[in-house]
Structures are given as structure tokens and as C-alpha cells.
Amino acid sequence: MTLDIRTLMVLYALVNAATAAAIGIVWYQSRKQYAGITFWLVDIILQTAGATLILLRGRVPDFFSITLSNTMILAGIIIIYMGLERFVGRKSSQIHNYVLLAIFITIHSYYTYVQPNLQIRTITIAAMTLILTAQPFWLMLRRVDPAMRPMTFLVSTIFGGYVVVSALRLILLIVFPLQGNDFFKTATPDALTILTYIILTAGLGFSLILMVNRRLLGEIKTDAEELQRSNAELERFAYVASHDLQEPLRMVASYTQLLEKRYKDKLDADAMEFINNAADGATRMQIMIESLLQLSRITTRGRPFQVTDCEKVFQKAMANLQLAVSDSGAKVTHDPLPEVMADDVQLIQLFQNLVANAIKFRREEPPKVHVSARQDGNEWVFAVKDNGIGIAPKDYDRIFVIFQRLHSQGEYPGIGIGLALCKKIVERHGGRIWIESQPGQGSTFYFTIKATGMRQQA
Numbered sequence: 386m387t388l389d390i391r392t393l394m395v396l397y398a399l400v401n402a403a404t405a406a407a408i409g410i411v412w413y414q415s416r417k418q419y420a421g422i423t424f425w426l427v428d429i430i431l432q433t434a435g436a437t438l439i440l441l442r443g444r445v446p447d448f449f450s451i452t453l454s455n456t457m458i459l460a461g462i463i464i465i466y467m468g469l470e471r472f473v474g475r476k477s478s479q480i481h482n483y484v485l486l487a488i489f490i491t492i493h494s495y496y497t498y499v500q501p502n503l504q505i506r507t508i509t510i511a512a513m514t515l516i517l518t519a520q521p522f523w524l525m526l527r528r529v530d531p532a533m534r535p536m537t538f539l540v541s542t543i544f545g546g547y548v549v550v551s552a553l554r555l556i557l558l559i560v561f562p563l564q565g566n567d568f569f570k571t572a573t574p575d576a577l578t579i580l581t582y583i584i585l586t587a588g589l590g591f592s593l594i595l596m597v598n599r600r601l602l603g604e605i606k607t608d609a610e611e612l613q614r615s616n617a618e619l620e621r622f623a624y625v626a627s628h629d630l631q632e633p634l635r636m637v638a639s640y641t642q643l644l645e646k647r648y649k650d651k652l653d654a655d656a657m658e659f660i661n662n663a664a665d666g667a668t669r670m671q672i673m674i675e676s677l678l679q680l681s682r683i684t685t686r687g688r689p690f691q692v693t694d695c696e697k698v699f700q701k702a703m704a705n706l707q708l709a710v711s712d713s714g715a716k717v718t719h720d721p722l723p724e725v726m727a728d729d730v731q732l733i734q735l736f737q738n739l740v741a742n743a744i745k746f747r748r749e750e751p752p753k754v755h756v757s758a759r760q761d762g763n764e765w766v767f768a769v770k771d772n773g774i775g776i777a778p779k780d781y782d783r784i785f786v787i788f789q790r791l792h793s794q795g796e797y798p799g800i801g802i803g804l805a806l807c808k809k810i811v812e813r814h815g816g817r818i819w820i821e822s823q824p825g826q827g828s829t830f831y832f833t834i835k836a837t838g839m840r841q842q843a
Contacts, residue, residue, distance in 0.1 A: 387831075389576075390517065390575075390579065391440070391577055392401050392608035393576060393579045393580055393583065394436055394439055394579070395440060395582075396439050396583055397436045397579065397582065397583050397586070397599075398433060398436035398437050398440060400583050400586050400587050401429055401436055401586060402433050403587075403590075403795050404429050404586060404587065404589070404590035404649040405430055407420075407590050407594060408425050408429050408590060408594070409426055411425075411593070411594055411597055412425070413645065415597055415601075419472055419473035419597065419600070420472060421467070421468035421469060421470070421471030422468065422472065422597070423468070424464050424465060424467050424468025424469075424471065425465055425468045425469075427461070427464050427468075428464045428465035428468065429461070429463040429465075429590070430461075431460060431461035431476040432457075432458055432461045432586070433459045434454075434456040434457055435453075435455065435456075435457035435458035435461070436454075436458070438450050438453060439451075439454045439455075439458070439568075440453035440712060443549040444446040447497060447498075450494055451493075451497050451506075451556065451797070452490065452494055452497055454508075455493060455510055456486070456489070456490055456493075458484060459489060459513050459514070459517060460486060462514070462517040462518060462521075463479060463482045463483075463486065463639045465521065465523045466479075466517070466524070467479060468538070468696045469521050469524055469525065470524060471822060472528070473524070473525070473528075473529045473533055473537065475524060475529060481675065482517065482520075485513065486513075486515075489510075489513050490633040491508060492505075492509050493506055493509055493510075495647070496509075497771050499810065502565070502566070503563050503565065503566045503568060504558065504562050504563045505574065507558055507563060507568075508555065508558050508559075510550075510761065510829070511551050511554040511555045511558060512555060514551040514554075515548060515552055516776065517554065518544050518547035518548050518792065519544075519548050521540075521541075521544045522541055522544035522545045522548055523541075523546070524541075524697050524759075525537040525538070525540045525541035525613050526538075526541040526545070535595055535599075536599045536600055536603065537596060539592040539595060539596065540589070540592045540593060540596055542592075543585055543589045543592050543655060544589075545586045546581075546585045546588070546824065547582075547585055549753050550578055550581045550582065550585065553578065554578040557575065557578065558575070561575075563575065565566070566734065569653065569760075570662035607627055611659065617736045626798075634667050634670050637664075638664055638667040638668060640661045641660050641664040642664060643669065645657065645660050645661070645664070670792065671691065687728050687731060687813055688709075688728045688729070688730060688731075689728070690724075690726045690727055690728055690814070691726065691729070692724055692726060692837055693725055693726070693727040693732060694722075694724050694725060694729075695722035695723055695725060695732070695767075696721070696722045698722075698727075698729055698732045698733050698736060699719060699722055699756065700738050701733050702733045702734075702736035702737040702740065703717060703736075703740070705733070705737050706737060706740055706741055706744070709741060709744050710744065713744050713751065713752055714751035714752075715744050715747075715751060715753070715754060716751065716753050716754070717740060717754045718753075718754070718755050718756070718757070719755065719757065720754035720755075720757040720758065721758075721762075722756070722758050722767075723758055723760070723765050723836070723837075724764055724837045725834040725836060726814075726834070726835050726836075726837055726839060727814055727834055728810075728813070729815070731810045731813070731814075732810075732834075734806065734810065735807055735811065735832070736756070736769075737812045738803040738804070738806055739769040739807060739830050740741050740754055741758070742803055742804065742830075743769065743773055743804065743828070745772035746773045746774050746828075747772075747773045747774065747776055748772070748773060750772070752771060752772060752773060753771065753772045754769065754770070754771045755768075755770045755771075756768070756769050756770075756771075757770070758837060761833075761836065762836050763835060763836055764816065764833045764834060764836055765833065765834050765835075765836055766831060766832075766833050767830065767831065767832050767833070767834065768829055768830070768831050769830045769831075770827065770828075770829040770830075771827050771828055771829075772827040773827055773828060774824070774825065775822045775823050775824040775825050775826045775827055775828055776820060776822040776823075776824065776828055777822075777823075777824050778822075778823075781819070781820050781822075784820070785804050785807075785808040785818070786805060787802060787805035788823075807830075807832070811832045811833070811834075814834050814835065815835055816832055816833035816834050816835070817832070817833055818821065818830065818831065818833075819831050819832075829835070
């Protein structure tokens with residue numbers, strides 16, 4: 386069976402075009418993250434353009450279909466080598482390759498225009514391909530950092546294939562010299578090497594994409610390990626805060642209470658006020674430390690997400706608020722609530738904090754709170770609406786910051802932790818929380834949670 390060179394070149398151009406499209410997607414997604422990928426794309430584009438110009442031989446001037454086309458293909462190898470060096474952080478001088486390319490152009494042009502000889506031109510191309518592909522082969526096999534070698538091994542194997550095929554092509558050209566001066570009428574042995582180049586080109590595109598994916602996965606793994614270390618450090622901080630930091634505060638509180646008890650009759654009003662202030666400050670500091678611990682444990686001690694019935698979750702939250710609802714005369718209603726992927730314990734806390742917030746910041750009339758939910762694409766948008774005192778737009782962001790208060794302790798008790806906890810819980814669930822409100826017109830808090838079946842990271 387005789388392999389048709391022109392058909393093979395059409396296939397070569399198509400494979401390069403498909404590879405360019407695939408690498409183009411990788412370039413678009415990762416060009417800002419990794420150096421060198423732009424060079425890969427330029428190489429594949431040059432390879433495609435060079436193969437297309439070869440196909441146009443006889444229809445366009447020889448300079449384009451012979452000299453320029455082969456120069457573009459070889460220049461592409463140099464460019465992808467430069468890109469791979471940048472990708473693995475091993476940049477080097479390319480002067481020797483520029484000199485080699487200039488020598489190739491000189492020899493190739495001489496045996497194209499002065500003394501036409503397809504045999505010598507083809508040998509020159511095979512030799513240049515061998516020399517140029519040997520460099521990325523060695524880069525990805527040995528020059529690269531040892532830690533990256535598992536990631537780069539397949540790419541080095543593909544370039545090793547180019548080296549072997551180019552060496553075999555040189556041998557075949559010597560054993561089976563090309564007859565005539567028409568590239569499209571060359572013998573089957575040279576056609577076989579071109580077919581192998583096509584297979585290697587497809588393999589190169591696949592291996593480059595796989596290498597980028599492996600690097601991404603490696604970085605994700607590293608980030609996960611770093612996050613795990615950070616969580617461990619946060620847990621250690623939580624231990625210190627809950628034990629070592631609180632112990633001196635307990636002593637301050639205990640001794641101030643003891644002073645008040647023993648010397649109450651011997652101290653004047655100012656001294657008693659000072660003691661009360663010290664005790665109150667110690668108590669508030671203990672509460673603030675406990676609040677910080679609560680905030681940190683949203684992430685470090687959160688439970689895995691699972692299908693959660695918000696109806697049941699809401700009922701548990703309301704059971705916890707039974708006394709506050711009864712004392713305030715609040716009327717709390719809700720629409721049918723969906724199932725979501727969530728940490729049910731944290732979702733109880735979320736509903737509880739939002740409803741409690743609505744009950745606390747009420748006007749003279751009994752508070753009315755209504756909870757609803759609507760699906761928007763792949764998430765549920767929950768709304769907690771009240772008829773309370775409302776919030777000015779300038780304070781929308783401030784209320785979600787820990788320990789930020791809009792009112793004095795005398796007006797409304799608390800330290801400003803509830804909404805900060807809500808924000809942390811929603812963010813852990815991959816959602817967002819915001820408010821719509823006006824002073825004196827009540828508030829509506831919105832938050833989003835992924836719908837059942839949507840994958841998310843706990």
C-alpha cells in the first residue's frame with residue numbers, strides 16, 4: 386500500500402489545527418497563572434500555517450511553500466522549547482538555536498533555488514528536527530526540577546519520540562534516497578515518518594494539557610494542605626484562647642467580685658463604681674473571646690454538607706427561640722422551605738441568629754418576621770423579612786463586621802457577633818448574604834445556599 390503524501394499533509398494540518406484549538410482553551414484559562422503557555426500556542430499556530438503552506442505548493446511561490454513553510458515549522462519547535470523552559474522555570478539562552486535556524490535557511494534556500502535537491506533539503510529538515518526536539522526532551526527529562534519530573538515525563542516521552550523518528554528518518558533517507566524533486570511523490574518510508582510525526586503531534590497536545598492539569602491538581606493539593614495547617618493553627622489558637630487567655634480574666638472577675646463582697650461597706654460610691662466597671666469589662670472580654678472562638682469554629686469544626694430539610698432546621702431554630710418569641714409577642718411565619726446541601730447545625734444557627742436579630746431590633750409594636758425561599762438557577766435565595774427599626778444603606782456592610790454595633794449597649798444589648806457569624810456560615814456554604822432596608826421600614830436579609838445535587842466544597 387502506498388501512502389499519499391498530500392493526504393498525510395492534509396491530516397497533519399488538521400491535527401495541528403485541532404491541537405491549536407485545544408491549547409487555545411488551555412491558554413485562555415491559564416495564561417495568567419502559568420508562564421510559557423502563549424509560546425505553546427504560537428508554536429502550534431506556526432506548525433498549522435507551515436503545513437498549510439506546504440499543501441499549497443505549486444499554487445503559491447516556492448518561497449512560501451518551501452522555504453518559509455519549513456522555517457515556520459522549525460521555528461515553532463524553538464518557540465515551544467522556550468515556552469516549556471518558562472513553564473518549568475529553567476530559562477536559557479537561545480542564541481545557538483537562532484544560529485542553527487539561520488544556517489538551515491541558508492542551506493535550504495541554496496538547495497531550493499541555486500541547486501534544487503529534495504534529498505539534501507529533506508535531510509537538513511530531519512537533522513534540524515532531531516537537534517531541536519532533543520532540547521525539550523532533555524529539558525523535561527533531566528533539567529526540570531526533580532519534584533516536577535512526574536508531571537513532565539509524558540511530554541519528555543513525546544519529544545523523545547520526535548528524536549527517535551527524526552534519527553530513523555535520517556537513516557531511511559540515506560538507505561532509501563528520495564527520487565526526483567517533487568515532495569508529494571516521495572517513497573513510502575518517508576511517508577511513514579510523516580505519519581508518525583502526525584501521531585506525535587496529537588500526543589504532544591494531549592501531554593501538554595495533561596501536564597497543566599497535573600500542575601493545577603498539585604497546587605490544589607498544596608493549597609488544601611496549607612489550609613489544613615492553617616486550620617490546625619487556628620485550633621491551637623482556639624485552645625489557647627479558651628484556656629490560657631480566659632484564665633486571667635476569670636481571676637480578675639473573681640477578685641473584683643471578692644473585693645465587692647468583702648469591702649462593700651468600707652468603700653465609697655466611686656470605688657464601688659470602679660469595681661463594677663472592672664468586673665463588667667472582664668465579663669465583656671470573656672464574651673468577646675468566646676465569640677471569636679465561635680467564629681473560628683464555623684470553619685474548623687463545621688460538619689460535612691448533606692441533604693438538609695430546611696423545614697426541620699427552621700423548626701429547631703424556633704424551638705431555641707421560644708422564650709424570646711413569647712416575651713416579645715413576635716409573630717414568626719414562613720413559606721414552604723426546600724431541601725439544600727448544608728451543615729444542618731450551622732443552618733439552625735443561621736436561622737436562629739437572623740430571627741433573633743429581627744426580634745431584638747423591633748419597634749414598639751410586636752415584631753413580625755416572615756421567612757421565604759425561591760430557587761434561582763442552581764441555588765436557593767432565602768429571605769428573612771421583619772417590621773423592625775430598619776438600617777440605613779450606609780451601614781449595610783458594617784453590620785456584618787464582628788464587634789461592629791450601630792446602637793449603644795443601653796439601647797440594645799449585645800456585642801455585635803450575630804450577623805458576623807451568619808456571614809461566616811453562608812460563605813462556608815459557598816453563598817452570599819446581604820440586606821435591603823430603610824430606617825423605620827423594616828429589613829429583609831437575603832442569603833443563598835446551593836440547591837440539592839450541586840457539588841460544593843465544605
